[in-house]
Amino acid sequence: MFIDRARIYVEAGDGGDGMSSFRREKFVEKGGPNGGNGGRGGDVVLIADKNLNTLIDFRYKRKYVAKRGGQGGTKNCTGVRADTVFVKVPMGTLVRDDATGAVMADLVEDGQTYTAAKGGRGGKGNACYVTSTNRAPTFAEKGEPGETRWLKLELKLLADVGLVGYPSVGKSSIIAQVSAARPEIAAYHFTTLSPVLGVVRLDEERSFVLADIPGLIEGAHEGVGLGHDFLRHVERTKVLLHIVDVAGVDGRNPIEDFDKINTELAEYSERLARRKQLVVANKMDLPEAQENFERLKEYVEAKGYEICKASAATGEGLRELMFKAYDLLLQYVPEEDEEDLARFDEIDPDSYEIVVGNDTDWEVRGKNIERLVAMTNFDNDEALYRFQLIWKRLGIDEALKERGVQEGQSVRIRDMVFDYKE
Structure with a gap:
């Protein structure tokens, strides 16, 4: 099962309490304070793991709690620092604060970490409060409480090339032909309900990751037909293969379909509208395809797009298509990240x-x-x-x-x- 959203609770450990004690030894009449500091509480840290590709584990465990730091001891002994709790998430996980919606981290590289909740500092023992006017303080600090918060996790697939288009235009058939991915393929709309990743190997040295994004429909940018859930996975792709049913099966108009999908991409994100896009005229093996292809070719080229013929059923043109996609991938220049990844504004700790x-x-x-x-x-x-x-x-x-x-x-x-x- 593919799960791409989750809500979890993280609770760091409290710091250990400081110790209030005095040196008591034979022949030492007035031993001074020797209470040690408490240990720091454990952190809760999210870590990106390349071996995960879904957030399904968070359906069964939503609460992650670190242990408290050890209490300070006598003889100025510091309490034990609690262990860090590591929570593995898939690469491509976006971390948001549940209360504010602010983006806290974007974990896109294997091993990248984010401290979701910081453990509390250990309380100071009474030995830390000795002054020239107070040589024998009797008090010690309690441990600082650890941070707690609810987080939202959103998984955006990390793929190089994304297949977009209306339902049943042949996206799943294409990815099944060019990679080892085996999505469900059937003669009804929305057969694919979850994104599918496949690795396309051109030769021993050249390969890329191809994503089959479930079919988009008009109004997807407003969430119609799970549009937001699907469009989110297109955001990270570097090249788009826009699959069009050029044969016009089910009475579809290839030009109208092409325009509507591009409108949905632009309405959802201006960056998606600027993404390199290769139009793929699929189902060229059907009789009506050739006549429609000439009209579609003239239309999309006038808009500045390149178009290719293909047939997922026969495999015709798919190898050439993958090489062209790879060439576009090499030309990709990343834009500056426009998404607000700023953390909460830093505030004066003494303010209230x-x-x-x-x-x-x-x-x-x-x-x-x-x-x-x-x-x-x-x-x-x-x-x-x-x-x-x-x-x-x-x-x-x-x-x-x-x-x-x-x-x-x-x-x-x-x-x-x-x-x-x-």
């Missing part, structure tokens, strides 16, 4: 916003302040005092007053809720 809460009067959101709450042990007086100092440095108290916070109103930061007091 104060909004009206869903279940509280107010909510404070910000990278550093939320991390600080998660990593602070509020049961320890020294840790609480440190939290208050950072809170003051960030100016959150003044910002809350400017928003109109009132005495006794509830304020949420991450999972902590408190009542505001002057």
Whole structure:
């Protein structure tokens, strides 16, 4: 089964908690703090694998969770760093953030990786907080929470040459003739429901990957007839072989079919409209083909396209067609990638916003302040005092007053809720 879309959940491991401990040895009257740092939590990393060609595995497993880092130990021992969880995906997988739709990565090369969720930093042990004024700190940090998110995976086939055209024009028959691919071939529309890849070998040194894209119909660029699902796989091809039923079986008009398919390609993507295209007049073995061919040839050449005769049924012209496709492949010049592959805008980690809460009067959101709450042990007086100092440095108290916070109103930061007091 060919699956080209999936939605998965990734959760990196939390950092290990720092240790609060003191050196205690015989004849050492006042051993100093020696609590070690916690270990970093495990990452979740996507890795492109050339041996995969579908996202079907993600139908059965959607959740990928890394382990937590080890807790810091005594004698300044750092906790164990958790192992990275590697998730294999096919080459050609586009990774999007599920919440925003932003493109996070495009994995097109074998072994290419993307860190989908980063493990949390280990909390600092109390030995890290020794100062000239505080020689024996009793508090240690908790581990930083690991990143979590839902991701959308979209597979776009990596093929050199793509076969496009209306249903039943002979695309599957052509790929079956010129490669070892064996798609289903039958006398009804939409026999091919999934893209099929085949390797075309011209000789010992020359070969390319050919993709049979399921038939397009009018309105495909708007999603009609699974148009978006099919057109997505054409995007990465370097050359298009536009297959036309020149015999006009089922009363079709070859010129109208040619125009409509090109319109769908252009409406879906301007880059597809500029892609090198070779028109293939298929079914030349049928009686009506020759007369229609002359009209089609005159029309497509006037539009600047080259046209070739072929017959998938007899194999006539297919070898010459593959050599021409290979020549066009050698002439391919990649365009600058116009797709927005930008990650989320980098923001100041100290920045925050104060909004009206869903279940509280107010909510404070910000990278550093939320991390600080998660990593602070509020049961320890020294840790609480440190939290208050950072809170003051960030100016959150003044910002809350400017928003109109009132005495006794509830304020949420991450999972902590408190009542505001002057």
